[in-house]
Amino acid sequence: MPILPILQTIEIRNFGIFPGTDQEPGIKRDIDAGVTLIAGINGLGKTTLLMVILRMLTGPCDLTGSGLPVVGSTLPESAPRLNRDALRFFAQRVAGDARGATASLAVRFGPHEFTLTRRLDNLQLIDARIDGRPLAALDEVHYQAAVREMMGLSSFVDVLLVLHHTIFFPEGRPGALWDRNAQRQLLRAILLPPEAAAKIAELERQVGSADSAARNTSAQLYTARQNLEEAQALQAAAPGVRAEVKSKQTLFQAAEGRQAALDERRKTVTVEMRAVELDLERARIDLDEARRAVERLKYESISRVFPKLEDAALLTVLTLLSSGDCLVCGAHAEQAKADLEALLARGDCPVCESPPSEQANVIAPHEVEASRLQKLRRRLAKSIDAEAGLASRNAALRTEYDMIINEAKTLSTELDQLDRDLKGLDAKLPRPTQEVLDLQAGVKTLETALERLKTRRAVHAAELRGVLGLVQTAAEEKTGILEDAFGRYAVALLSEEARLVRDTVEAGIAQQDEAFAVPSFFAEMTSATKPGLSRRRSPGDVSESQRELIDLAFRFALLEAAEAAGASTLVMETPEASLDEYAMERVGKALFDFAQIGENRLVATSNLTNAGMIAWLFGGPSKSKAELRRRHGRTINLLEIGAKNKALRDDATGRYAALLDKSLTGRS
Amino acid sequence: MSEAAPARELSDKDINLVRRRARVLLLLDAAERAGVAPLSTDRLHAFAFLADVLSPVWHLRSDDRFVVKDTGGPFYPELQREMDRLAIAGLLEIRDIGYIDRPHGGARISGRYSLRFESEHLPAVLEKLGARGEEGALDPADTQLHQFLVELAGALARLPDDEIDSAAAADVTYSDRAIDNRNLVYFDSAADGTNRSVETAQRFEKFMPEGARLSPGEKLYLYATYLGRRVHGS
Numbered sequence: 001m002p003i004l005p006i007l008q009t010i011e012i013r014n015f016g017i018f019p020g021t022d023q024e025p026g027i028k029r030d031i032d033a034g035v036t037l038i039a040g041i042n043g044l045g046k047t048t049l050l051m052v053i054l055r056m057l058t059g060p061c062d063l064t065g066s067g068l069p070v071v072g073s074t075l076p077e078s079a080p081r082l083n084r085d086a087l088r089f090f091a092q093r094v095a096g097d098a099r100g101a102t103a104s105l106a107v108r109f110g111p112h113e114f115t116l117t118r119r120l121d122n123l124q125l126i127d128a129r130i131d132g133r134p135l136a137a138l139d140e141v142h143y144q145a146a147v148r149e150m151m152g153l154s155s156f157v158d159v160l161l162v163l164h165h166t167i168f169f170p171e172g173r174p175g176a177l178w179d180r181n182a183q184r185q186l187l188r189a190i191l192l193p194p195e196a197a198a199k200i201a202e203l204e205r206q207v208g209s210a211d212s213a214a215r216n217t218s219a220q221l222y223t224a225r226q227n228l229e230e231a232q233a234l235q236a237a238a239p240g241v242r243a244e245v246k247s248k249q250t251l252f253q254a255a256e257g258r259q260a261a262l263d264e265r266r267k268t269v270t271v272e273m274r275a276v277e278l279d280l281e282r283a284r285i286d287l288d289e290a291r292r293a294v295e296r297l298k299y300e301s302i303s304r305v306f307p308k309l310e311d312a313a314l315l316t317v318l319t320l321l322s323s324g325d326c327l328v329c330g331a332h333a334e335q336a337k338a339d340l341e342a343l344l345a346r347g348d349c350p351v352c353e354s355p356p357s358e359q360a361n362v363i364a365p366h367e368v369e370a371s372r373l374q375k376l377r378r379r380l381a382k383s384i385d386a387e388a389g390l391a392s393r394n395a396a397l398r399t400e401y402d403m404i405i406n407e408a409k410t411l412s413t414e415l416d417q418l419d420r421d422l423k424g425l426d427a428k429l430p431r432p433t434q435e436v437l438d439l440q441a442g443v444k445t446l447e448t449a450l451e452r453l454k455t456r457r458a459v460h461a462a463e464l465r466g467v468l469g470l471v472q473t474a475a476e477e478k479t480g481i482l483e484d485a486f487g488r489y490a491v492a493l494l495s496e497e498a499r500l501v502r503d504t505v506e507a508g509i510a511q512q513d514e515a516f517a518v519p520s521f522f523a524e525m526t527s528a529t530k531p532g533l534s535r536r537r538s539p540g541d542v543s544e545s546q547r548e549l550i551d552l553a554f555r556f557a558l559l560e561a562a563e564a565a566g567a568s569t570l571v572m573e574t575p576e577a578s579l580d581e582y583a584m585e586r587v588g589k590a591l592f593d594f595a596q597i598g599e600n601r602l603v604a605t606s607n608l609t610n611a612g613m614i615a616w617l618f619g620g621p622s623k624s625k626a627e628l629r630r631r632h633g634r635t636i637n638l639l640e641i642g643a644k645n646k647a648l649r650d651d652a653t654g655r656y657a658a659l660l661d662k663s664l665t666g667r668s
Numbered sequence: 669m670s671e672a673a674p675a676r677e678l679s680d681k682d683i684n685l686v687r688r689r690a691r692v693l694l695l696l697d698a699a700e701r702a703g704v705a706p707l708s709t710d711r712l713h714a715f716a717f718l719a720d721v722l723s724p725v726w727h728l729r730s731d732d733r734f735v736v737k738d739t740g741g742p743f744y745p746e747l748q749r750e751m752d753r754l755a756i757a758g759l760l761e762i763r764d765i766g767y768i769d770r771p772h773g774g775a776r777i778s779g780r781y782s783l784r785f786e787s788e789h790l791p792a793v794l795e796k797l798g799a800r801g802e803e804g805a806l807d808p809a810d811t812q813l814h815q816f817l818v819e820l821a822g823a824l825a826r827l828p829d830d831e832i833d834s835a836a837a838a839d840v841t842y843s844d845r846a847i848d849n850r851n852l853v854y855f856d857s858a859a860d861g862t863n864r865s866v867e868t869a870q871r872f873e874k875f876m877p878e879g880a881r882l883s884p885g886e887k888l889y890l891y892a893t894y895l896g897r898r899v900h901g902s
Contacts, residue, residue, distance in 0.1 A: 278852045281736050288745040289774025296767035296775045315765065316756050327756035379773065476845040497772075502848035524850065532772055533850075 002152050002162060002190050004559070004568040005057065007031040007601055008106035008113070012052060015101035015120055016094035017045040020641045029636055031569075031603060035595045035617050037631075038605040039660055040638030043645045046605035047170075049636070050573055051089060053603070054168055056105040056116060057147070059140050060087055060123040062160055069164035069173075071182040073508050074208040075157050075201055079144070082123075090120040097121055109150035116143070154198035158189035166190075166555055166562075171573040174539045175551035176558075177523060180505055184471075184518050190562040191474035196467065203464040204509050210457035211510035217453055221446040228439040235436065238429055245425045252418045259411050266404045271506075273397045279535065280390040283383065286532040290383040291323050294376045323380075383531040454513075461514040468507075468516060475502060475519035478561040482521065485560040489553035492590035495583065498525040498550060499533060500557065523550045545578040549587065556594060567599035575604050576613035588616025608659050615666025622665055631664040688750040690797050691731060693759065693790075694817050695719065696783050697799045702821035704832070706763065706782035710741060712751070714836035717742035719820055721841050721855050722891065724866045726816035726884050734852040740776070741837050751781060758787045819885045823892035831896040838898040841865045868894065 012018050012027040020026045027049070029036070040046050061079035063069045067086035081087075091097040101120035104127075106113065116128040128135045128143055130150070135142045144156035153159050165176040165186050176183040188197050229249055233242050295318045317340070319327045324337040343353060432440065479502050486500035500521050507516040524533040525542065539547045552575075559568050575591060576584050595602040595617075606614050615621045618631050639648065639656050648656060678686070695715055699705040707715065720730045735742045755762040761784040767775040783790060794800055798810030805811055824832055836842055841864050847853055856863050869891040873882045882890070 274852075277734065278736075281734070281852060282850070284745040285736060285738075285743060286774065288743075288748060289770045289772075289776055292767060292775040292777050293770075293773055295777070299765070299767065315752055315762065319752060319756075327753055330753070376773065472846060479848055501850045503851055504846070519846075526772070532774075 001562050003110040003150060004162070004167065004562075005114075005151070006108040006567055006599060007053070007569045007571075007603065008108055009104075010053060011104040012049075012120075013102050015090070015098060015103070016096070017048055017643055018638075018641055019643055024641075027636065027641060031601055032634075033567075033595075033599045033601055035592065035634060036601065036603045037614065037617060037635045038603065038638065039608060039614070039635050039663075040605075040642055041608055041645075041647060041656060043647070044638040044642035045093075046607070046638060047573060048090070048093060049638075050168070050170070050571055050603075050605060052103050052120070053105065053571060054163070055089070055123055056103055056118055057107070057163055058160060059118070059125065059143060061140065061144070061156070062086070063157065063164065069160070069182070071161070071179060071185055073181060074204045075161075075185055077157075077202075077205060078155075079157050079160055087122060091122075102126060109147075112150050114146075114150065152194060153189055154194035154201065157201075158185075158197065161185055161189050166558055167569055167571055169552065169555065169570060169572040171548075171577050172544075174547060175555065177521065177551055177554040178539045178547070180520055181508070183520055184507060186558070187475055187519065188471050190558065191478060192470055196470050200464065200467050200471065203460055203467060206460040207457060207464055207509050207514065210453055210460055211514070214450060214453040214457055215511065217446060217450045221443065221450055224439065224443045224446055228436065228443055231436050231439050232429075232432070235430070235433060241425055241428045245422065245429070248418055248422050248425065252415065252422065255411055255415050255418065259408070259415065262404055262408050262411065266401070266408070269397060269401050269404060273394070273401060275535075275537065276390060276394045276397055280387070280394050282532070283387040283390050287380075287383040287387045290376070290380040290531060294323075294373070294380055295319065297373055297376060379531055382529070386530055457510060457514060461510065461516075464509075465516065468518060472519055481561045482557045485557035486523075486553050489556045489590065490550070492593070493549040493553055493587055494525070494546065495586070496526045496546070497533065498523055498553070500524075500554070501535070521554070523554070525550070543578075545583065548575075548578065552587075567597075567601075569601040569603065570594065572602065572604045574607055575617075576606060579613070581612050584613035585616050588613040589620070592617055592619050606663075608656060608663060612663075614663040618664065620666065628661065628665055635660075635664070684746075685750065687731070688747050689754055691716065692747060692751050692754055692781075693783070693794060694797060694799060694814055695821075696760065696781060697794055698814070698817035698821040700783060701818050702825035704821060704825045706761070706780040708780050709748070709751075709776070709778045711832065712781055713743050713747070714741055714833075715821065715824065716744055716747055717836045717842065718824070718839060719817055721839060721863065721865045722820065722869065722888065723813075723816065724863055725869050725887050725891075726812065726819075728813055728816055730855050733856070734854045735842075737842060737847055737851055737853045738849050740770075742842065743776070748777065752777075755781070757789075758784060759790050759793065760784055816884075819888050820892075823885075823888045826889070827892060827896045831899045834899040835892070835895045838895045839865055840868050840898075843898070865891070 009030050010027065011029075013025070015026065018027045038046050038049055058079075060082050062082055063071060063075075063079065065080045065083040065086065067082050067089070085092075088097075090101065094101070098121040102117055103120055104115065104117040106115045108114070113131050114129070117126040118124060119126060125138050125140065125143055128138060128146070130146060135146055144159070148154075148156050148159050151159055151162065153162065161182070165182055169175070176186045185201075188200050192200070229246065233246050235242065298318050316327045319325055324332055324334050326333045326336065483500045483502075486498075490498035490500075501524055502519055502521050504517045505520040507518045509516055522535050522537060523542075524535050525546070526533055536542050536550070542550065552572075555570070572591075575587060579587060591602055591604065594600055602617075604617060606617075618627075618634070622628070622631075637660065639660060692712075695712060696705060696707065699707050699712075699715065704711075716731075717735055720732050720735070723730050732744070735744065751760065751762075754760040761782050762779045763782075765777065765779045768778050770776050783794075791800075795804035796806045797814070798805035798807065798812075799814045802808040802811050824835060827835065841855060842853055844853070844864065855865075869887040872887055872890040872894075876882060
């Protein structure tokens with residue numbers, strides 16, 4: 001299992017954005033267990049400081065050249081170097097291109113103390129030591145190997161993956177819960193032993209590479225066939241037959257194109273159909289449960305009136321009352337339901353309409369629990385709407401699917417007929433010229449090459465399918481831990497109920513023919529408009545703040561499931577963004593709780609313009625001066641040590657400093 | 669003289685309703701014959717699931733393609749609704765109605781269901797559904813389904829009570845760890861179209877002496893015994 005970095009100290013020198021104070025130039029801070037706050041207003045360098053921490057660890061390489069943690073269908077074998085813009089991120093921010101600016105980081109990886117220093121203008125390593133001993137050679141190759149080994153991962157690419165998707169949590173970027181590729185790679189990297197993780201990544205690359213080569217060859221073959229057809233068309237002999245061949249070939253290609261498009265449509269509809277089938281079946285169960293809940297409430301009431309009513313008769317009355325459906329004739333009988341409800345509401349007998357005073361059988365006066373009933377009825381109405389909507393979508397998809405299948409059958413017949421026609425016409429053509437013979441040979445060579453590539457892809461794919469079973473098994477073993485942990489954090493972070501659920505998705509490693517089913521986790525959440533918990537399949541299915549909090553719960557759950565060596569660091573950008581006042585308290589407390597576990601560290605930036613969360617990050621409001629001093633001690637105060645921007649220069653009365661004090665204590 | 673109104677053509681939805689009602693009656697008739705009636709709500713759904721997933725052993729098609737996997741075991745909401753309707757139509761007896769809590773304030777009905785033999789319509793209905801031999805059946809092929817259900821109920825009836833209750837949850841398709849709760853369990857795997865429960869039942873033949881074959885009924889008995897063992901984790 002991976003060992004995650006525990007930040008110890010950060011030091012930045014000669015970097016104009018963080019001039020520091022006269023007594024202590026630059027930044028030099030310990031990152032102790034618990035919360036470290038980076039406080040400042042816009043433009044003082046909060047994000048830049050987080051980037052320094054990130055780039056100290058990634059060096060001049062990342063998952064992509066732009067530095068964005070984008071994960072494609074396969075991972076590169078080695079981390080690409082950052083492009084010029086990304087590499088000059090720090091240089092571009094100050095005059096003089098940050099020449100002479102350096103940063104140092106001390107990090108603990110399990111039992112090892114790792115210290116490193118880099119130039120900020122080009123991220124070059126100046127010094128790197130493990131437990132005080134320098135690396136064998138001061139270069140990125142040795143650095144990356146050392147970090148990979150200390151973290152117990154299979155490659156530096158996996159190191160980057162773990163850094164981006166468990167430790168660094170920038171604002172506004174959906175995490176691994178929403179990104180199927182990133183999640184697949186992350187589960188592989190953290191749940192499998194390094195050798196198996198490396199093997200899968202390698203096989204994925206091989207399948208992807210064979211797939212890509214097959215697609216390229218297929219494109220070349222298409223062109224070669226076109227050239228051949230044109231050359232054949234130029235032959236003077238049998239122009240009528242050639243024209244017919246040309247026309248049939250055009251029709252054949254068009255039909256093939258339609259077939260490919262149809263197949264894509266079938267795949268898309270099948271995926272949606274599966275999702276809707278699940279949602280609909282669950283909606284039906286939910287509808288039954290909502291209906292029965294109303295029924296039960298009525299049952300409790302009616303049982304008092306009819307202590308010995310036969311069950312079948314009772315069920316008739318209950319169903320009428322809960323759904324308005326008459327079980328006897330199947331009609332929907334709203335009026336009968338309303339009449340019956342009115343009688344029950346008064347406590348009158350629903351059969352002979354006798355008032356309570358004349359009833360002999362009654363155990364207790366009938367009292368409908370109006371508010372509870374109202375709530376259950378609202379839930380029932382939502383369930384009915386949800387079920388009806390899904391049933392209609394399901395029916396539409398089924399119709400669409402059937403149409404696609406029928407169309408595919410027609411197309412297949414059409415292609416067979418065209419193929420037969422072309423073979424018949426071919427027999428009528430004169431012997432080909434040398435040019436045509438050469439082109440035919442070229443087509444043949446490409447056809448052979450394509451077959452070879454497809455075979456290669458199939459061989460790698462078969463091997464990959466075998467080892468992907470390891471990820472499935474590991475995911476199955478960790479599902480309980482992940483779901484429990486996610487559930488716990490979700491309760492603490494979200495106002496809605498949420499849970500994690502494992503499903504299977506298509507990995508999309510190869511674009512053609514080869515499919516790979518892999519485990520993937522999804523969030524399910526209650527909402528104001530849908531009954532029960534509904535599956536959220538993309539970031540668009542939740543609000544911005546919910547998305548971030550679900551991401552956070554998933555990261556916490558991953559940290560637990562990965563059995564990270566005792567502790568971890570979470571570096572989070574403006575956790576209060578997009579949260580309301582009440583949510584800030586809830587989220588702040590949850591983050592505080594995380595940071596109190598063992599040696600855990602939380603490094604969070606906060607923008608003072610929305611600072612309701614700050615006091616909660618430190619455990620809640622406090623009037624104690626000693627506590628305020630302690631909180632100041634845990635704060636990297638960019639108002640003091642950052643380069644003063646115009647807003648700060650204009651703040652002669654120290655309003656921002658006062659705002660920070662107020663935020664730290666939580667006093668309004 | 670006015671012409672008689674033409675019979676209304678049944679929609680797919682109507683046919684499905686009738687199909688589900690027939691299924692409930694046949695399941696309960698099989699339970700009666702195996703001596704395990706009345707069936708509790710949970711057991712009836714579990715029995716319906718096992719009948720679905722194992723029907724290819726008898727060379728029959730499954731009624732449904734999937735069921736939601738959840739902690740409470742298999743549950744078919746549409747089948748439940750038809751159970752209620754049949755009770756009101758006087759073909760079923762329902763006793764001990766109660767309600768079980770479900771998440772988010774929901775409830776599930778619980779009761780014990782059996783055929784109501786006092787019903788004057790029941791004998792004719794069962795006969796037409798093929799539960800009384802080929803002669804009176806609307807479609808003689810339906811007797812196959814009835815025989816299969818009787819055999820399956822008989823196989824399950826040999827298990828102790830606690831094992832019957834957990835048999836569906838122990839089924840190899842339902843309990844497949846690759847499928848997490850709150851997902852659909854497809855009886856035929858999406859990857860290769862195989863039905864793992866059926867494959868397991870068929871595999872028992874491999875343990876027979878050379879040349880010996882197992883009848884579909886024997887396979888069901890062996891599979892039920894196997895489920896019993898899985899309930900206890902062996």
